Amino acid sequence: MSVNLFLSSTLRQYIPGYDPSEGVLFSVDRKTTVSDLCRLMQIPQDKIKIIMINGRNASFDDELRGDERVGLFPPIGGG
Amino acid sequence: MVLEDRHALETASRFGVATHDVYREALRIGICPYRYLRNRSSISGEEQLRLCTSCVAVVGAGGLGGHVILLLARMGIGHIVVVDDDRFDETNLNRQTLSSQEAMGRWKAEEAVRVVGAINPGVRVTAQRVRIDPSNAEKVLHGSDVIVDALDNIPDRFTVETASRSLGIPLVHGALAGFEGQVMTIFPEDPGLKRLYGRRESGGEGSESHQSQGSEVVLGVPALTPALIAALQATEVVKIILKRGRLFRNLMLHVDLETGEILPFAFGETE
Numbered sequence: 517m518s519v520n521l522f523l524s525s526t527l528r529q530y531i532p533g534y535d536p537s538e539g540v541l542f543s544v545d546r547k548t549t550v551s552d553l554c555r556l557m558q559i560p561q562d563k564i565k566i567i568m569i570n571g572r573n574a575s576f577d578d579e580l581r582g583d584e585r586v587g588l589f590p591p592i593g594g595g
Numbered sequence: 596m597v598l599e600d601r602h603a604l605e606t607a608s609r610f611g612v613a614t615h616d617v618y619r620e621a622l623r624i625g626i627c628p629y630r631y632l633r634n635r636s637s638i639s640g641e642e643q644l645r646l647c648t649s650c651v652a653v654v655g656a657g658g659l660g661g662h663v664i665l666l667l668a669r670m671g672i673g674h675i676v677v678v679d680d681d682r683f684d685e686t687n688l689n690r691q692t693l694s695s696q697e698a699m700g701r702w703k704a705e706e707a708v709r710v711v712g713a714i715n716p717g718v719r720v721t722a723q724r725v726r727i728d729p730s731n732a733e734k735v736l737h738g739s740d741v742i743v744d745a746l747d748n749i750p751d752r753f754t755v756e757t758a759s760r761s762l763g764i765p766l767v768h769g770a771l772a773g774f775e776g777q778v779m780t781i782f783p784e785d786p787g788l789k790r791l792y793g794r795r796e797s798g799g800e801g802s803e804s805h806q807s808q809g810s811e812v813v814l815g816v817p818a819l820t821p822a823l824i825a826a827l828q829a830t831e832v833v834k835i836i837l838k839r840g841r842l843f844r845n846l847m848l849h850v851d852l853e854t855g856e857i858l859p860f861a862f863g864e865t866e
Binding site: 524525526536537565566568571572573587589590591592593594595 | 658745746792
């Protein structure tokens with residue numbers, strides 16, 4: 517099944533050549549969790565503060581079902 | 596019937612009252628200050644009066660706060676309390692709209708009073724030249740109808756949120772890093788900032804929850820992003836006061852200027 521991963525701000529550095537308009541489209545096995553996805557993409561979990569699946573708040577333990585948009589966000593605090 | 600500034604100033608001088616008082620009393624009897632004429636198709640006279648009798652505390656008078664203060668002043672918010680304990684320096688000039696070459700070294704809160712006074716004498720601006728902390732937050736923010744979080748670090752944002760809950764005052768949060776930013780409106784009963792930054796008490800020293808800054812340390816704060824985030828924050832303030840539109844409660848409105856996307860990301864209403 518396929519998942520479209522979108523990364524915010526400093527998380528983009530973990531995927532060389534990341535295109536913020538397209539995100540990253542890739543295939544994962546059933547039962548893959550957000551946590552598995554982070555390991556696969558080598559994105560440190562402690563850098564992620566917010567997880568969104570199809571625009572709704574999710575957690576590292578949530579399993580993906582395919583055809584989803586997964587958004588990962590670090591904390592931002594500038595003003 | 597309209598009221599031009601020169602007449603408002605003359606009236607204020609003659610009766611020994613503030614221009615703000617003249618504006619307010621004019622609006623009460625259906626006279627529109629001339630400067631608000633272009634608002635009228637969108638903002639009714641009754642709504643303009645409600646803005647005029649409202650008080651908004653803006654915490655932080657830097658990149659976000661400067662724009663928020665000027666927008667609220669032009670909208671006609673009657674009283675703006677500006678909380679900031681910093682002075683302008685050259686690194687502010689790239690984005691902080693209250694900064695200028697002549698303002699270098701001046702206190703930001705006091706410069707806000709001067710700049711707004713030159714734009715709209717019908718707005719009272721109170722400078723609070725203090726660093727917000729748990730010992731002073733409630734005292735400083737007491738009496739506001741809405742509080743704006745325009746700070747530049749995460750711990751102080753939590754301090755303001757705690758005070759806003761105790762006082763029962765809605766809070767409009769905004770933050771940015773690089774070309775991205777976020778806005779969230781937090782009512783006292785909403786989960787609020789822990790949705791964005793994690794639980795304040797969950798981490799130990801050096802944990803993500805307690806770090807003072809986020810991605811902006813790496814990505815910086817270019818001029819374009821605060822202008823848009825601040826405009827969204829100021830709009831939330833107006834919507835709260837006028838009870839209009841849909842507020843960004845229990846969601847993060849995420850803005851990415853590079854992709855042109857402004858997307859709401861939903862959180863649940865409970866823990």
